[in-house]
Amino acid sequence: MNQRIFPDATVNSGPVPPPAEGGTSAEAATNIEHPEGLLAGAGGAEIYWQAWLPSAYALYHRGHGRSSGPRGLIDRMDHAVSDVDSFVTLAAARHADRPLHLLGHSTGGAIAIAYALRHQERLRGLLLSSAAASLGSAQASTRLEAWALAAVAPTAGVMEIDPSLISHDPAVVRAYREDPLVYRGMLPARTVAEVAATIEGFAAGVPALRVPLLVMAGTGDRIVPPSGSRMVYDRAGSPDRTLRLYYGLYHELFNEPERRVVLGDVTAWLDARTVAQHVEAQALSA
Template sequence: MPHSLISTFRPPPLHPLRRRRSPGNSDFPTKSPNLKIMAKKKAIEGVSDQMNAIASQNLDHAPARRRVRLAFTQVQEQLDHVLFKMAPPGIRTEEWFEMNSKGQEIFCKSWLPKPGVRIKAAVCFVHGYGDTCTFFFEGIAKRIAASGYGVYAIDHPGFGLSEGLHGYVPNFNDIVDNVTEQYTKIKGRPEVRGMPRFLLGQSMGGAVALKVHLKEQREWDGVVLVAPMCKISEEMKPPEPLQKVLIFLSRLMPKAKLVPAKDLAELAFRDPQKRKLADYNVISYSDQTRLKTAVELLNATNELESQVEKVSSPLLILHGAADKVTDANISKFLYEKAASKDKTLKLYDGSYHCILEGESDERIFEVLDDITGWLDSHCSVR
């Protein structure tokens, strides 16, 4: 995920409840806080030593992640990626924090069409494991908003700019409940109140979106899933004896980073130039998976696998046919088993996991057009 070549920008401390609106770039103060450097990370090409030092902070806690994000915001916007270079102009954005029922500050963001364009519906995004809604999704959201949608996104607790230990999922249902809680508030915002509302879930976010739908069967007008993690294939699951060991260890040291993690950029991004930009997603969680997190992800997919026949929402599933991170056959499984009478499966030949970020420009626009076309047809049905 991307960033750029500004080497002199320094991050300020971020007031936890400060709002930022656009259009127009905010002017941030340039006084840097003391940086706590963690174990050396892979250097980001094209930025200064100072910026690499900023990116190498310990990101366990939200204040550090917020500082790093601010330092790299302008860098990201200048990256040589179609989502940034061809972002539609005039999109209105807003950022804010909401306190959830567990007392955590949750980062929220919206993208609205330019003034004078009628909003057709609300699209609520659910990001994947380790990710944030402030990087590539910025460009994705602007494209969807330019088609007449109010797009909303949140960072899950422990990820992105939201509070919580980085990469730690003590209970998968806490993520599901937080999504429900935050989007219940957002659906009441005056600009989209009473309008159709859709969930858009990517990768792990697809599993979260499905579980949200299953808890609120009548609350959503449709669910769009991009390379969803709704079942772990047998080839990817740890052997059963190892699963038992992981479960046991997760009770003793749940936050420990002991589950091996691969650099997934090569598997997720087919375009080698776009793959290089993954390093610029500086607040993503790319360390070894925490024990309890691994167990929660495994349990969530096992549970979801047993419930897919209850999925009743209008459904659009999009998946790269050559995806080695989440198996396209699992999307076929979901498509075949879901009870939804209105369901569509689109497989993209040769495409990898990140079909909205890591493919050719033409494929990225094709997938975005498939999403907005499906949304348009389901707004008119209502």
């Protein structure tokens, strides 16, 4: 059992595969309540929502949490997307009879969008929570500095996240500051440059999305502008897409005082689609 520091979040996990050099680590929840569906989450080190969601796997990106590699460093977005593909393959192989949905949070949201644009045929749904989908996440001067340093000093810190902006709940902020698995240093230049370059392509890329889509953002988020979430929703080609904007909520939607409303929306969205997909699969096999 892996005891999590975050409030109300105790994760019962299965074996954690040892990560390769610079690689990732995955955890599998054992509190499976909805056998019709499987949720895979890509959200950096923050897997604390895992215990609250049905049949969930969670990924630590390279450089985060229990994964190896320089802290906070995304050396290439292609590597991060490849990691998610391996992660999806692991989850799908263990539960081949269940439709798989991918949840991406914050920078993990940018990675999840990039993954879906390449491999959406592997997914039955894409869920985005406070996704980094707008260049406004970093000031123009910070992006220029990141691009200048990315090749010569890739681990040089160029951007800092203020923990007080993650949640209105002081206990969550305190837990974030104290959790040894959370990277709290300056974001490396290469990470900022890689994420920014990826985000630049979203406006032109997301119309190609066809997978069912749930986009969630807090209007009070000052870490990742909610305008990026609105853009993804507006431009996505998915016939089945839903936007949930939570008035005044900060970045960590699943750790705000209103968390149960957010989680209720997630589980309702998943329930509606996993049941429909289960019925569709039965009809096709009849």
